[in-house]
């Protein structure tokens with residue numbers, strides 16, 4: 001796995017963050033060093049999907065990136081059902097295609113190019129038994145988030161599940177600064193320099209837009225989900241479970 005040095009000290013200040021070929025090539029290293037308890041959260045996502053998914057229904061991973069979650073599910077879910085990944089970055093999909101083939105899952109996993117910002121109310125999610133938005137909703141334009149969550153809800157089978165893992169803001173505004181400091185300390189422990197942390201923060205400004213924990217929960221409920229709760233929290237990172 002190539003090491004992420006995209007924001008290292010020797011490079012000039014860049015523009016807005018995008019999931020381009022340079023990022024795709026180091027993405028697995030980047031996310032493991034940028035999301036606290038990434039592997040444990042991946043394990044929990046599989047555990048949750050295993051509980052709510054019914055054989056014969058399909059699983060959709062929106063913002064599937066390099067295919068990590070789809071691959072984990074492909075090895076864990078027994079019984080019929082397609083695993084469909086959407087992403088709007090061709091470079092990420094290319095990495096995912098390679099990884100899925102290496103894992104021998106090409107006939108179970110389908111990778112589609114799709115933009116969640118474009119007409120989310122028409123996104124094809126037929127036969128959905130589980131839908132995942134893992135560190136992706138935060139990149140969807142706020143104006144489109146309601147329509148996307150409504151589409152997911154309306155497409156899911158009764159008893160189906162939406163799993164959302166996100167970077168969030170605290171419900172208590174006074175704690176936001178401290179949570180962010182704890183997060184930067186985690187990134188420093190992951191081997192990023194102060195300059196790398198600062199440059200990445202600047203590049204993500206206006207690209208990654210986190211909601212407050214309660215704002216997210218209210219949005220899931222407002223768009224139809226009856227049972228909504230969080231199943232994971234590490235300072236400003238939360239996993240939400242929404243059952244239809």
Ligand SMILES: C[S@@+](CC[C@H](N)C(=O)[O-])C[C@H]1O[C@@H](n2cnc3c(N)ncnc32)[C@H](O)[C@@H]1O
Pocket residue numbers: 019031062063064065066068069086087088089092114115116117133134135136139140141
């Ligand atoms: C942080 S990564 C997701 C990580 C992945 N879900 C995982 O579990 O490792 C965010 C992904 O969402 C994709 N993405 C961002 N905005 C998108 C949009 N509007 N439509 C589709 N995909 C999008 C990016 O290309 C990227 O692959």
